[in-house]
Amino acid sequence: xxxxxxxxxxxxxxxxxxxxxxxxxxxxxxxxxxxxxxxxxxxxxxxxxxxxxxxxxxxxxxxxxxxxxxxxxxxxxxxxxxxxxxxxxxxxxxxxxxxxxxxxxxxxxxxxxxxxxxxxxxxxxxxxxxxxxxxxxxxxxxxxxx
Numbered sequence: 001x002x003x004x005x006x007x008x009x010x011x012x013x014x015x016x017x018x019x020x021x022x023x024x025x026x027x028x029x030x031x032x033x034x035x036x037x038x039x040x041x042x043x044x045x046x047x048x049x050x051x052x053x054x055x056x057x058x059x060x061x062x063x064x065x066x067x068x069x070x071x072x073x074x075x076x077x078x079x080x081x082x083x084x085x086x087x088x089x090x091x092x093x094x095x096x097x098x099x100x101x102x103x104x105x106x107x108x109x110x111x112x113x114x115x116x117x118x119x120x121x122x123x124x125x126x127x128x129x130x131x132x133x134x135x136x137x138x139x140x141x142x143x144x145x146x
Contacts, residue, residue, distance in 0.1 A: 015061065028046075030087060033072045039094075041091075043064070045063050045089075072088075086131070110144040115128060
């Protein structure tokens with residue numbers, strides 16, 4: 001084998017090894033269960049930081065929508081790097097693509113946070129809802145509350 005060809009093979013092997021050593025981006029599957037109707041859709045916001053959780057969707061990393069079938073909806077977040085995340089999902093029954101609340105800010109539509117975190121005198125906290133995403137795939141099953 002010539003030196004040039006040997007160097008080419010070595011370079012390709014090193015590039016492949018470097019690619020394999022990088023953390024793989026993965027898939028998070030979220031199944032929201034206990035929906036009391038098939039009206040509308042389910043929206044899930046994903047945060048990778050406490051800032052804005054769960055009241056400011058503009059600060060969320062991603063928002064996905066899922067169709068409702070047989071009392072549940074399944075959503076998928078692809079391309080996630082390993083890290084710490086928190087979810088807030090809601091049943092958008094009227095299809096207006098936002099979480100409706102009353103004048104006190106209490107949701108009028110079903111909602112659930114990851115870890116089934118609950119708020120006390122306000123929304124749940126990021127630290128109560130956070131979960132580690134280390135490997136793909138990960139599936140979370142959440143039961144919605146109305």
